[in-house]
Amino acid sequence: MKDSIIPITGRIAIIDDNINEVKPLMREFSQNNIPYVYIKGDDESFFPEEPDNDIRILFLDINLLGQSSTNDKNIKSNLISVIRRVISPNNYPYVLIYWSLQEREYDAIIREVFETVLEDRRPISVHRFIKSDFFLIPGGEEQPTDKNIVEELKRIVQGIPAYNYLMQWENIAHNSTDKLLKEIFPNATPDEWENVTNVIINSLGQAYIGQYFHDAPIEEKIKASLMALNMIFVDSLDNHLGQCEINNPQELTSNDFDKQRIGELKATLNHKLLIYTTPNNICEPGVVIQYTKPTNGYFESFLHKVLSIFSIKHEILCKTPDILDGLLKQELGNRVKQIKQEIQQTWIRIGVVVTPSCDFAQKKKICDRVVQGVMIESQFRNYLNQGDAFYTSPIIRHDGRNYIVVLNFNYFITTNLNGESDCTILFKIRRPMLAEIQSKLARHINRQGIMNL
Numbered sequence: 341m342k343d344s345i346i347p348i349t350g351r352i353a354i355i356d357d358n359i360n361e362v363k364p365l366m367r368e369f370s371q372n373n374i375p376y377v378y379i380k381g382d383d384e385s386f387f388p389e390e391p392d393n394d395i396r397i398l399f400l401d402i403n404l405l406g407q408s409s410t411n412d413k414n415i416k417s418n419l420i421s422v423i424r425r426v427i428s429p430n431n432y433p434y435v436l437i438y439w440s441l442q443e444r445e446y447d448a449i450i451r452e453v454f455e456t457v458l459e460d461r462r463p464i465s466v467h468r469f470i471k472s473d474f475f476l477i478p479g480g481e482e483q484p485t486d487k488n489i490v491e492e493l494k495r496i497v498q499g500i501p502a503y504n505y506l507m508q509w510e511n512i513a514h515n516s517t518d519k520l521l522k523e524i525f526p527n528a529t530p531d532e533w534e535n536v537t538n539v540i541i542n543s544l545g546q547a548y549i550g551q552y553f554h555d556a557p558i559e560e561k562i563k564a565s566l567m568a569l570n571m572i573f574v575d576s577l578d579n580h581l582g583q584c585e586i587n588n589p590q591e592l593t594s595n596d597f598d599k600q601r602i603g604e605l606k607a608t609l610n611h612k613l614l615i616y617t618t619p620n621n622i623c624e625p626g627v628v629i630q631y632t633k634p635t636n637g638y639f640e641s642f643l644h645k646v647l648s649i650f651s652i653k654h655e656i657l658c659k660t661p662d663i664l665d666g667l668l669k670q671e672l673g674n675r676v677k678q679i680k681q682e683i684q685q686t687w688i689r690i691g692v693v694v695t696p697s698c699d700f701a702q703k704k705k706i707c708d709r710v711v712q713g714v715m716i717e718s719q720f721r722n723y724l725n726q727g728d729a730f731y732t733s734p735i736i737r738h739d740g741r742n743y744i745v746v747l748n749f750n751y752f753i754t755t756n757l758n759g760e761s762d763c764t765i766l767f768k769i770r771r772p773m774l775a776e777i778q779s780k781l782a783r784h785i786n787r788q789g790i791m792n793l
Contacts, residue, residue, distance in 0.1 A: 345497045345507045345587050346490065347396040349514050350375035355422060356401040357382040364475040365399070365489060372490050381422060391428035396507065397493065398426070398463070402438045402446050412449055419453050429460040433503065435496060436463035439471055464503065467496055501590045508587050516577040524572070544568035550702040564701070607718070607737040614736060619768035622757045623708050625697045626774040628745075631689040633762040639689045639714060643680055646714075646746055648725045652676055655722075679723055686741060688715040690766060693757070694778050707754040711781060713747035728784050731777055738767075747777065749784040 346352075352369070354376055356362045362378065369376050380386040381401060400422065402415060427434065438446060445468060454462035474489045497504050528536045545565035546553040553561060594602070619627050631639070652675050656668065663671065691710040699705040711731075718735040721744055726732075733745035757763070769777075 344511050345504050346372075346374055346493055347507060348374060348511050349394075350377060351394050351396040352376040352399070353379060353395050353397075353426060354399040355379045355381045355426065356399070357403075358401075361401075361471060361475075362399075368489055374490070379426065387425045391424070391426055391431070393428050393430050393432070395427060395431055395434045396510075397435050397437065399469075400436065400438045402440045415446060415449055416453055419450065420457055423453075423458055423461055427461045431461065433464040435500075435503070436466045437469055437496075438466070439469040465496070465500055498588045501588070502592055504587060508584070509581070512580050512584055513577060516580040517573065519580065520569070520573055520576040523576075524569070541565045548701065550698070550704075552702045552704075604737070604742075607735045607742045610734045611736045611738060614734070614770050614773045615738075616768040616770065619765055622763075622765050623693065623695070623700065623705070624768060625693055625695050625700055626769045626771070627693045628766045628769060629691045629693070629710070629757065629760075629763040630766040631691065631763050635689070639687075639712075640680075640684075642712065642748060642751060643683065643687075643714065645750070646725050646730060646748055647676065647679065647723055649676065651723050652679065679720065683714075683716050683720055686717055688743070688766070690715055690745070691753075691763070692745070692747060692769065692774075692777060694774070694781060696778075708757045710753050710755060710757075711747045711749060711777065712751035712753065713745060715743045715745050718742040718744050728780070728787060731780055733773065749781050752781065 352374065354362055354365065356378075357380060359378070359380065366376065366378065378386075400419075402419070436450070438450065440446075447466065447468065450466055469489075469492075474487050474492075497507055525537055525540060542553075542561070542565065545561045545568065548564040548568040548571075549556060549560070553564065556564070616626075621627070622629065649672070653668070653672050656663065656671055656675060660671075689712075691712045693708055694711055695705050695709045713731075715738070719742075721732065721735075724730070724732055724746060729749050731745070731747040731749070735742050735744055737743075
């Protein structure tokens with residue numbers, strides 16, 4: 341199965357002051373099942389109240405003020421105004437295609453605008469189209485040309501391999517949603533459709549939150565049903581992706597990229613892969629709480645247990661292999677103290693909520709189950725103990741620093757977080773990371789140990 345790389349989710353915007361000049365483009369998109377948004381560039385009523393955040397390809401008529409206003413100052417002013425009203429600073433990377441009826445190039449003007457005024461809205465690629473190359477409209481009657489605008493768009497997207505694959509994935513996600521709905525909700529007559537669909541949606545919600553479904557508020561019932569669809573959707577997406585044919589596969593390289601910058605990008609990416617920043621409830625499984633009040637040496641004792649004296653001793657011996665035992669003991673004590681002090685300057689004392697998701701969703705929990713730990717800067721990773729009782733996360737970017745989450749399963753407690761006054765929500769970890777912590781906690785609790793002489 342080969343999926344399209346041209347956005348099929350209405351993420352193409354066309355801005356032009358003359359709809360007659362873009363009708364051929366609209367028809368071309370319609371014939372290829374490509375949704376689009378048209379904005380009449382000289383009419384205020386066409387512009388969105390807030391900038392859109394999901395434009396992937398933007399067609400922009402560079403002469404929105406008419407052919408009489410083509411001086412550089414007017415072009416810049418108009419470009420800035422239009423882009424700010426259509427593209428937000430949070431917009432996903434997009435391709436800008438500017439076009440006009442003229443042969444004149446505006447690359448230098450556009451580059452200057454995005455480098456000096458619109459830095460936070462710059463496109464990943466800019467291309468110049470001349471309308472007459474695609475659509476000849478002498479005397480108002482359209483005539484075909486040898487150039488196909490959809491094929492030209494494909495060529496542009498394929499020229500940016502990473503963008504190409506992301507556009508294909510986004511379309512696969514859209515098609516997977518459609519396929520899932522067709523599979524879950526069977527065909528029914530118009531008279532039966534609502535009843536059949538209501539039964540299915542309610543059944544999904546009950547499967548997700550169990551017997552609590554009957555007493556749950558209506559909004560919770562609907563959310564539970566949609567959460568159940570989410571769980572099924574992941575398998576549908578995986579299956580669709582596994583069957584698809586990747587468009588124009590190429591190796592993605594970054595040989596000239598700064599290695600330190602790569603490390604920072606990976607830490608930031610880990611944060612996005614592993615963490616939610618806005619959990620809804622402090623009791624949700626996966627929520628990471630921050631302890632905000634002094635704990636009378638509790639976490640200081642925790643830190644002592646997770647530090648590996650052997651690793652610190654090994655570091656000293658590597659630097660001074662001939663050191664005497666007495667001096668080694670003294671140096672080891674000083675180094676351990678120094679490392680503790682350095683860690684405590686930036687550490688965050690935390691707990692991770694590991695209550696089973698089903699207990700929380702079905703309102704069956706009696707108390708909240710929490711594994712306590714600390715977040716420390718990643719530079720101290722090599723000084724940590726390893727073993728069944730410890731969990732160390734990948735490096736994540738938080739508050740401008742690279743941290744790792746360090747847990748000790750011996751610090752597993754039960755509490756009532758709604759009644760706690762010394763902790764606040766820091767963030768929430770995603771399901772894969774939570775599942776790994778819960779799995780390792782279960783192994784730690786169930787370990788038998790061995791008896792031997």
